[in-house]
Amino acid sequence: MKHLLKMMDLSTEEIYEILNLADQLKYEQKHGIPHNHLAGKTLGMIFQKASTRTRVSFETGMYQLGGNALFLSASEMQIGRGEPVQDTARVLSRYIDGIMIRTYEQSEVENLAEYGNIPIINGLTDLSHPCQVLADLMTIREYKGKLDGLKMCYIGDGNNMANSLIVGGLKVGMTVCAACPDAYKPSATTLEFASRFDNFTLTTNPLEAAKDADVLFTDVWASMGQEQEAQIRKQAFKGYQINDEVMAVAKPDAMVQHCLPAHREEEITTKVFEAHANEIFDEAENRLHAQKAVMVLLMGDKD
Numbered sequence: 001m002k003h004l005l006k007m008m009d010l011s012t013e014e015i016y017e018i019l020n021l022a023d024q025l026k027y028e029q030k031h032g033i034p035h036n037h038l039a040g041k042t043l044g045m046i047f048q049k050a051s052t053r054t055r056v057s058f059e060t061g062m063y064q065l066g067g068n069a070l071f072l073s074a075s076e077m078q079i080g081r082g083e084p085v086q087d088t089a090r091v092l093s094r095y096i097d098g099i100m101i102r103t104y105e106q107s108e109v110e111n112l113a114e115y116g117n118i119p120i121i122n123g124l125t126d127l128s129h130p131c132q133v134l135a136d137l138m139t140i141r142e143y144k145g146k147l148d149g150l151k152m153c154y155i156g157d158g159n160n161m162a163n164s165l166i167v168g169g170l171k172v173g174m175t176v177c178a179a180c181p182d183a184y185k186p187s188a189t190t191l192e193f194a195s196r197f198d199n200f201t202l203t204t205n206p207l208e209a210a211k212d213a214d215v216l217f218t219d220v221w222a223s224m225g226q227e228q229e230a231q232i233r234k235q236a237f238k239g240y241q242i243n244d245e246v247m248a249v250a251k252p253d254a255m256v257q258h259c260l261p262a263h264r265e266e267e268i269t270t271k272v273f274e275a276h277a278n279e280i281f282d283e284a285e286n287r288l289h290a291q292k293a294v295m296v297l298l299m300g301d302k303d
């Protein structure tokens with residue numbers, strides 16, 4: 001593994017390698033066991049979009065690993081004035097040891113990886129959100145003791161989260177059922193990948209997706225960059241909500257995950273959100289541990 005660009009690039013073995021190391025790093029952090037695997041290393045964090053969890057978990061994670069993190073707001077860099085990403089990649093490769101980038105186009109992340117010679121980590125694009133899904137898989141395994149054979153349900157927009165969850169879930173042997181409106185399906189490459197699996201279903205019916213599910217996911221109806229579509233999307237996604245009716249058809253011990261930020265009474269009711277708040281905030285915490293594992297594997301000294 002040289003980069004983390006999207007879930008599609010990871011093998012099942014690599015996913016488990018990350019999750020196992022994440023569990024170990026979490027244990028070490030909770031027990032005060034030093035794990036300075038990235039002493040003297042610097043991570044650059046380029047943000048073209050807002051963030052709470054990604055920024056703070058990467059920055060803190062790097063600190064806990066003995067390294068340093070630089071917050072680089074794209075609007076204050078030359079990249080924001082049109083300097084090509086290919087040049088930015090080659091310049092930053094001379095100074096720092098890895099780049100985390102949150103941006104719009106997946107191609108920008110892929111270009112950084114192609115032109116730079118340091119590891120690139122995708123901190124969210126319009127197409128994918130691999131760091132989040134690694135934390136999600138870690139959390140499901142913590143609660144359920146396994147991933148293989150569980151049923152994952154996704155209800156809502158066929159967006160970055162849907163794409164990464166479908167691919168990640170299938171790669172670890174989960175049954176995945178996504179309910180998305182016809183006009184808001186997951187990406188063509190995601191559906192092409194998923195079509196190779198018997199245990200994938202795409203439906204427009206949230207109750208079908210939720211039936212006997214072990215874990216239910218949803219995400220905002222309008223993602224970052226889609227703010228002007230918010231009203232249209234409110235109409236299009238009516239009914240694509242995790243609520244009591246949906247929970248009633250899932251397994252009695254089903255867990256609920258949300259990458260956050262959540263829009264209560266849109267994609268999830270306040271009642272369901274609060275009933276599953278521990279699982280959701282464990283999921284948020286696990287961003288820290290999963291990303292520390294990714295950084296150690298990508299940026300640590302290989303022996």
Ligand code: CP
Pocket residue numbers: 050051052053054055124132259260261
């Ligand atoms: N879930 C997530 O990526 O959160 P932020 O947008 O706050 O980073």
Ligand code: NVA
Pocket residue numbers: 124159160161219220222223224259260261
């Ligand atoms: N789909 C959301 C996820 C935020 C973490 C967005 O892209 O805004």
